[in-house]
Amino acid sequence: MADLTSNFIGIKSPNPFWLASAPPTDKEYNVRRAFEAGWGGVVWKTLGEDGPPVVNVNGPRYGAVWGADRRLLALNNIELITDRPLEVNLREIKSVKRDYPDRAVVVSLMVPCTEDAWKAILPQVEDTGADGVELNFGCPHGMSERGMGAAVGQVPEYIEMVTRWVKQHSRMPCIVKLTPNITDIRAPARAAHAGGADAVSLINTINSITSVDLDLFAPEPTIDGKGAHGGLCGPAVKPIALNMVSEIARSPDMYGLPVSGIGGVTTWKDAAEFMALGAGNVQVCTAAMTYGFKVVQEMISGLAQYLDEKGLALDDLVGRAVPNVSDWQHLNLNYITKAVIDQDACISCGRCYAACEDTSHQAIDMSEDRVFTVKDDECVACNLCVNVCPVEGCITMKRVEPGDTDLRTGKVVSAQSADWTSHPNNPMSVRAAE
Numbered sequence: 001m002a003d004l005t006s007n008f009i010g011i012k013s014p015n016p017f018w019l020a021s022a023p024p025t026d027k028e029y030n031v032r033r034a035f036e037a038g039w040g041g042v043v044w045k046t047l048g049e050d051g052p053p054v055v056n057v058n059g060p061r062y063g064a065v066w067g068a069d070r071r072l073l074a075l076n077n078i079e080l081i082t083d084r085p086l087e088v089n090l091r092e093i094k095s096v097k098r099d100y101p102d103r104a105v106v107v108s109l110m111v112p113c114t115e116d117a118w119k120a121i122l123p124q125v126e127d128t129g130a131d132g133v134e135l136n137f138g139c140p141h142g143m144s145e146r147g148m149g150a151a152v153g154q155v156p157e158y159i160e161m162v163t164r165w166v167k168q169h170s171r172m173p174c175i176v177k178l179t180p181n182i183t184d185i186r187a188p189a190r191a192a193h194a195g196g197a198d199a200v201s202l203i204n205t206i207n208s209i210t211s212v213d214l215d216l217f218a219p220e221p222t223i224d225g226k227g228a229h230g231g232l233c234g235p236a237v238k239p240i241a242l243n244m245v246s247e248i249a250r251s252p253d254m255y256g257l258p259v260s261g262i263g264g265v266t267t268w269k270d271a272a273e274f275m276a277l278g279a280g281n282v283q284v285c286t287a288a289m290t291y292g293f294k295v296v297q298e299m300i301s302g303l304a305q306y307l308d309e310k311g312l313a314l315d316d317l318v319g320r321a322v323p324n325v326s327d328w329q330h331l332n333l334n335y336i337t338k339a340v341i342d343q344d345a346c347i348s349c350g351r352c353y354a355a356c357e358d359t360s361h362q363a364i365d366m367s368e369d370r371v372f373t374v375k376d377d378e379c380v381a382c383n384l385c386v387n388v389c390p391v392e393g394c395i396t397m398k399r400v401e402p403g404d405t406d407l408r409t410g411k412v413v414s415a416q417s418a419d420w421t422s423h424p425n426n427p428m429s430v431r432a433a434e
């Protein structure tokens, strides 16, 4: 079986699956059970500075988005950082790390934006024997109103400044956790890099209101008639997180900056996708909150089997898809496909017809006895029918081979790759300039 041992910025763990800083890592009881279930590491629920702990709301703190089968697609939360005393957390971290020396124990931190506050907490964390710290510059609610969390993560200068303090006052590896509530994720990542971060992790949760109670006329979750925006996570945020991870991974000026991928990881395949796009490991929250700690076992066996099938080592997977992440202008316009319907699999529901007829290119024919066929002379290969068809694999996209004629344009398909940069319709193209 493939060796899943992970070494992320010098922090070793038996596998690349860490629990993200959140309720699953809130206390010793949870973390011990998580390690027994097989998790390679944890990022402890964010600690704040010494003194009276923060208080959470006492009404509901979660909202949700469900699929039609009530499968949880996204979770929205208005929880703050740990509401347990600092010294209790530190004692528990020390005890867990002592008993599980082979697992990664990273401590998430969020204290006010002053050098003294960071200087005060770092040695206390170091004393626990923890493997590293993660700076929480990401939480988008509550703490950000107090000048912490996303309020820092949205200002690259602050990120760089605090990261520098942390590197100056501690020997521990430092991961900077980024907020996705920003226009261009590369700016805060660059700032963390410039400040000396050993890695970045992303994403934290996305500003969101999941629903409105139409009797109370208030956002949900509703606390005594009022609601506040929360942070969205879970499977629905994965596409946003994947893009942001890849944006960092493919930036030449951040080449080699380790990334811990977070956001909607639920299966081994999600994890493999993050890693292929440049993540050195992954962190998980919602999947553990939805299915329990044992969900990691599918991740471990699935990833190992995939690596075995591909004949890859774990490190070979990291970043393997990055060279294939391109900009639109470089996509091959001579790559031409057509939709093909498998008549044996088709259940004649008509969804592809409705979608293509009303909102695409009128390229599907419906016969009187409800047989659906693609008109190759109309199909622009948009893929919409594939995505709306309820039968997986029933509609596929088939390439029109070079040398054959595209019935829509009447042109013979060229074997040569040609993109927008050289297209005659592009006023900026090299060919147009000639």
Ligand SMILES: Cc1cc2nc3c(=O)[nH]c(=O)nc-3n(C[C@H](O)[C@H](O)[C@H](O)COP(=O)(O)O)c2cc1C
Residues within 6 Å of the ligand: 020, 021, 022, 023, 045, 046, 075, 077, 079, 080, 081, 082, 108, 136, 138, 139, 177, 203, 204, 205, 232, 233, 234, 235, 237, 262, 263, 264, 265, 283, 284, 285, 286, 287
């Ligand atoms: C209830 C809840 C509390 C969270 N608290 C923290 C926190 O204290 N610190 C932190 O860095 N991230 C926190 N997060 C964000 C997660 O660590 C993670 O970044 C996010 O949930 C995305 O991962 P997921 O899609 O696997 O859940 C919290 C998330 C949830 C759902």
Ligand code: SF4
Residues within 6 Å of the ligand: 338, 339, 355, 356, 360, 361, 362, 363, 364, 374, 375, 378, 379, 380, 381, 382, 383, 384, 385, 386
């Ligand atoms: S790929 Fe697009 S254009 Fe072609 S048949 Fe399907 S929906 Fe219509």
Ligand code: SF4
Residues within 6 Å of the ligand: 341, 345, 346, 347, 348, 349, 350, 351, 352, 353, 372, 388, 389, 390, 391, 394, 395
């Ligand atoms: S959506 Fe799929 S199953 Fe339904 S008619 Fe079209 S091809 Fe058949």
